[in-house]
């Protein structure tokens with residue numbers, strides 16, 4: 403039984419009125435074959451990082467995306483780490499990536515011994531400012547002996563890491579063109595955007611490699627988990643090798659280099675198979691919730707709706723609004739406080755990574771847009787199981803705070 407349902411039943415029993423129940427930001431929906439598939443693992447004893455559900459999850463995921471190969475990992479951060487290594491990112495290199503994102507991709511760059519170069523956000527898409535990235539590569543960097551160098555740091559630019567944040571794709575076209583020009587690998591971080599499309603194709607199909615996360619708050623979940631996808635069989639083999647402790651000869655216990663124990667367990671993969679069966683329903687729910695918010699909140703003074711570009715179909719992972727503090731009746735933090743008082747959970751977004759103490763010393767291109775997005779964006783409850791009544795309560799509370 404899901405947690406919301408348990409709470410609802412408790413409320414019907416008289417403990418708590420339905421109108422007062424807390425509304426959480428993003429809860430997983432466990433309503434398909436999860437119990438049956440996990441029980442199968444427990445009954446058979448295949449509970450660890452080898453098993454039929456791992457193989458099936460990888461195969462089903464690759465089929466869903468149409469990417470050819472998928473390698474399951476213990477989480478999305480590990481997926482990014484090995485994808486960067488497989489793409490050839492080495493210590494002392496630089497990787498171009500957005501400043502406005504969750505910190506995991508920047509950490510992964512550092513695990514590889516490289517440095518991020520942070521790119522500001524685009525004010526209309528909230529994604530990485532692709533024009534600024536292209537300009538940096540074309541006019542500031544220098545081509546020398548088959549490598550692209552950043553003259554300011556003297557380091558090699560080794561990859562581009564676009565992150566599709568909050569469910570919406572990055573405008574990949576210009577990035578892919580500049581990457582092809584300089585033979586740079588593109589590694590998509592699609593952790594937040596499974597099911598989103600860019601020009602009618604799923605994100606994750608464009609980069610040399612792409613990474614996903616199945617953390618509990620994602621569009622679908624395995625509890626914790628990740629996936630690397632690629633169309634290149636050699637890269638897939640390399641990722642598999644790195645994630646399984648770089649085994650050269652399993653019988654003799656020979657490991658060719660320092661590898662990682664990054665494999666997903668069969669139990670988690672079993673959940674993944676069951677969740678993937680429900681993915682289309684989850685995505686439809688996300689779009690329905692987004693449409694509901696857009697219809698009800700459009701025109702509220704100082705409030706901007708979550709963007710969706712004409713070339714994109716967003717997965718609307720976390721439906722988010724922007725509040726302009728110069729116009730809105732209160733700023734995003736005050737709205738968050740008021741909604742919390744009404745039992746409504748919301749979330750503010752990431753400190754721009756160019757300001758993060760974790761990445762002091764990394765170069766940034768611009769940064770002002772990421773800073774105001776951090777101040778002004780607020781995500782509203784958007785669990786796939788959010789009821790119509792609960793969403794109306796959120797809408798009423800938002801309007802009540804922002805309208806005279």
Ligand SMILES: Cc1ncc(COP(=O)(O)O)c(C=O)c1O
Pocket residue numbers: 477478479480503504506507565567591593594614615616617626627628
């Ligand atoms: C953009 C992005 N990249 C990577 C990750 C890392 O995934 P995980 O938490 O599975 O390590 C996350 C979220 O968790 C994310 O939001």
